[in-house]
Amino acid sequence: MSDHKQTPVAGTQGDVTTKDGGKSWFYTDTVKDHFFHPRNFMMEDADPAQYNAVGKVGSPACGDELRVWMKVDLKTERIREFRWKTFGCGSAIASTSMASEMVTENGGMTLEEARKIRPQDIMDRLGGLPARKFHCSVLCDKALRDAINDFYRRTGQVDKIVVEASRVIDPVSKVTDHDIEEAVLDGALTLEAVQAKTKVGTGNPGVLPAVEELIRFYKEKYFGA
Numbered sequence: 271m272s273d274h275k276q277t278p279v280a281g282t283q284g285d286v287t288t289k290d291g292g293k294s295w296f297y298t299d300t301v302k303d304h305f306f307h308p309r310n311f312m313m314e315d316a317d318p319a320q321y322n323a324v325g326k327v328g329s330p331a332c333g334d335e336l337r338v339w340m341k342v343d344l345k346t347e348r349i350r351e352f353r354w355k356t357f358g359c360g361s362a363i364a365s366t367s368m369a370s371e372m373v374t375e376n377g378g379m380t381l382e383e384a385r386k387i388r389p390q391d392i393m394d395r396l397g398g399l400p401a402r403k404f405h406c407s408v409l410c411d412k413a414l415r416d417a418i419n420d421f422y423r424r425t426g427q428v429d430k431i432v433v434e435a436s437r438v439i440d441p442v443s444k445v446t447d448h449d450i451e452e453a454v455l456d457g458a459l460t461l462e463a464v465q466a467k468t469k470v471g472t473g474n475p476g477v478l479p480a481v482e483e484l485i486r487f488y489k490e491k492y493f494g495a
């Protein structure tokens with residue numbers, strides 16, 4: 271893990287880069303704390319009989335995997351316990367550790383509250399992540415959603431299961447991750463080219479770091495670049 275002390279560039283909320291233009295990676299003290307002292311981490315798989323919701327997700331970007339186990343209060347549907355295990359990188363460890371605190375603090379979030387957490391919320395609490403590490407925080411967000419669906423499946427609340435075929439990246443232009451994927455597959459390999467096709471972020475510049483990460487993600491996935 272990089273230990274650079276550069277000051278994050280102002281105005282890059284949710285996406286910390288260094289003063290040298292991103293030539294080195296900057297990890298905040300909070301990220302390092304959660305990486306070296308991960309909260310609610312399991313060294314081994316949990317005993318499934320002890321938990322009533324399980325989630326699992328793999329990252330197409332890097333091949334890493336994350337499993338989560340939750341204890342959900344049957345009456346209040348608050349998350350009382352959130353345990354996890356990953357074969358992911360330091361950013362995935364820090365992101366999931368932070369997410370595990372967010373969903374269990376103050377008596378625990380309800381499942382519907384937890385479902386509203388976005389990768390950006392986790393990154394904000396971490397003080398940011400390097401741009402190329404955005405997909406690592408997406409990993410824990412997806413595993414959490416998978417576990418929430420699992421709870422609803424087990425309790426017969428099938429109407430509450432949300433299958434996320436695509437995710438809205440920019441609510442203003444209504445552009446989803448699949449739209450960006452299609453644009454990249456269609457040869458748009460830069461932010462400008464993707465914007466020309468989709469208009470993503472033109473009225474909502476706060477989403478641009480996430481868009482750039484998705485472009486990199488799909489470029490690597492399909493073109494290995």
Ligand code: FES
Nearest residue numbers: 332334358359406
């Ligand atoms: S590089 Fe795989 S989860 Fe971060």
